[in-house]
Amino acid sequence: KRPRKSSGSRIRPRPSFPIPSPPAPPRRRGAMLRLRRSLLSQILSSSPASPISHLSRLISAAAPAVSPNPSFAVEDYLVSTCGLTRPQALKASAKLSHLKSPSKPDAVLAFLAGLALSAADVAALVVNDPLFLCAKVEKTLAPIVIGLTALGLSHSEIARLVSLSRACFRSRSILSKLHYYLPLFGSSEDLFRVLKRGAGLLSADLERVVKPNSAFLRECGLSDCDIVKLCIARPWLLPSSMERIRAMVAHAEGIGVPRGCKMFRHALHAVAPLSKEKITNQVEHLKKTFMWSDAEVGVVVSKHPCVLTGSHQMLQSKSEFLISEVGLEPTYIAHRPALLTYSLEVRLRPRHYVVKFLKESGLLDRGRDYYRAVMISEKEFVEKFICPHKEAAPHLAEDYAAACRGEVPSSFRFT
Incomplete structure (x- = not known):
């Protein structure tokens, strides 16, 4: 028998296609983010030796699949959830136009919250590297954190590294690079001082560029401590080409500072940003300003190479003061070049x-x-x-x- 129909009602046929789930309301999305953060906090506080499979299960539970949301607007998400200004969001959204739902960025934000990054740090990270919001938490970010923890970095240090390394943190090659850099620098703090001025160390090819440069500098008589001090002052040093490093060494020797001597590191620091022509011009300016002979200017530059980095105006002011006002002889100053290093x-x-x-x-x-x-x-x-x-x-x-x-x-x- 055919089923009896109730009066005033009709049975509608079931559609053959799946009905998309409605977008999660703000309160539900907030609860999902809090759940992810809670689970990620458990992960981050666990032993570095925790199996990655266990890690994946926890993160997957914290990040259920979200169906494409036709009404999802990347630019609005960047403003309301990531804290970007409207102009920043407009620029960043160009790289995220493929996003159709907040699923991936929500998982990444929860991951960053688990590392205790501040809202300002997260906003700065997204501004500089919008694609960070598309990183795979379970396959990339979380295993990197486990590896960095095994290298001895604390969670606060890892959070700082995320902010400093930006896009480089999305590559698992960061583990092999940190494995090399941490022993070289001796402390994460010195490494972070270099990264703060640019992430070139993390983007450079370790085997083809950085290690050969380090080996060559050691052949020139520099210790690892010397190399680190040079890198802190000149962050682009180790990622530079071998040709540039060799030119620096040749310039240092050209001003009378041989390899292996105590002043060699200081000479490299001084000539690093200078071309051969600029060094020649600066030497000529010193001779003219202080009325020095070739021999006297050679003594000054070899004892205190940093005088090569002084501006012409500053050197002129010191010459007028020391010679005209204090009454010192040019030869006296030449044999006491430290006078030129003080304010x-x-x-x-x-x-x-x-x-x-x-x-x-x-x-x-x-x-x-x-x-x-x-x-x-x-x-x-x-x-x-x-x-x-x-x-x-x-x-x-x-x-x-x-x-x-x-x-x-x-x-x-x-x-």
């Missing part, structure tokens, strides 16, 4: 005024060497040149402090 406003000029005042007031032997007054530490200078004269010159400390601030009194007072 004119903060050290050279204020200490000169104190020494001059004390000599004119009869409180200091006129034969006392100005160079020695400049070379000692601030604490020692105050103890030797300020404190002994508190009674005879009660305003000396005040005037010296004013001079150090750039507020040089017209004359030092004496009572």
Whole structure:
């Protein structure tokens, strides 16, 4: 028998195609994100030796499949969920136009929350690398975290590495690179100081570029500690081409600093950003400004290569002060090039005024060497040149402090 129909109703045929699930309401999506964060926190606090299969099951449970949502707008998601400004979201959304639902980015955001990245850090990460939101948590990000934990990095250090390395963190090659860099740098802090100025170390080819450069620098007499100090000052050093490294070494030797000597690292630091032509021009400027002979400028550059990095204006100001005002001979300065490494406003000029005042007031032997007054530490200078004269010159400390601030009194007072 045919089923009896109720009055006023009709049985509608069941559609042959699946009806898409409605988009999760905001409260439900928020609960899903909290669940993911909770599970990921358990994962991150577990032993580094936890099986990746177990990791995948937990993450899969935290990230159920979400059907394509026709109403999903990437730009709005970036603003409301990731904290980007509208212009930032508009630019970033161009790389995420393929996203049809918040499933993947929600999983990534939950992962980042499990690492305790701040909202500002997450926003900055998305701005610089929008495709990070498309990374596979269970196949890429989570195994990388497990590997970094095995290398001894804490969760807070891993979170910082995410912010510094950006797109490089999405590549599992980061594990082999950190395995090399951490022993070389000796601490994650020094490595992060370099990465803060650019992620070139993580994007460079380790086997073809970085390791050969390191080996060559060691052949030149540099220790690992020397290499690290150079990298902190010049973050692009190790990722550079071998030709550029060899040119730097040749320039250092060309200014009179041979390989293996104590000043070689300082010479490399000085010539690193300079071409051969610029080095030649700077040497000629030093000769002209300080009235030095070829031999004298050679002594200065070999003892303190950093003078090559000074601006022409700064060198001119120091020359006029030391020769015209202090009354030092060019040869005297050439054999004491450390004078050129100190600040004119903060050290050279204020200490000169104190020494001059004390000599004119009869409180200091006129034969006392100005160079020695400049070379000692601030604490020692105050103890030797300020404190002994508190009674005879009660305003000396005040005037010296004013001079150090750039507020040089017209004359030092004496009572």
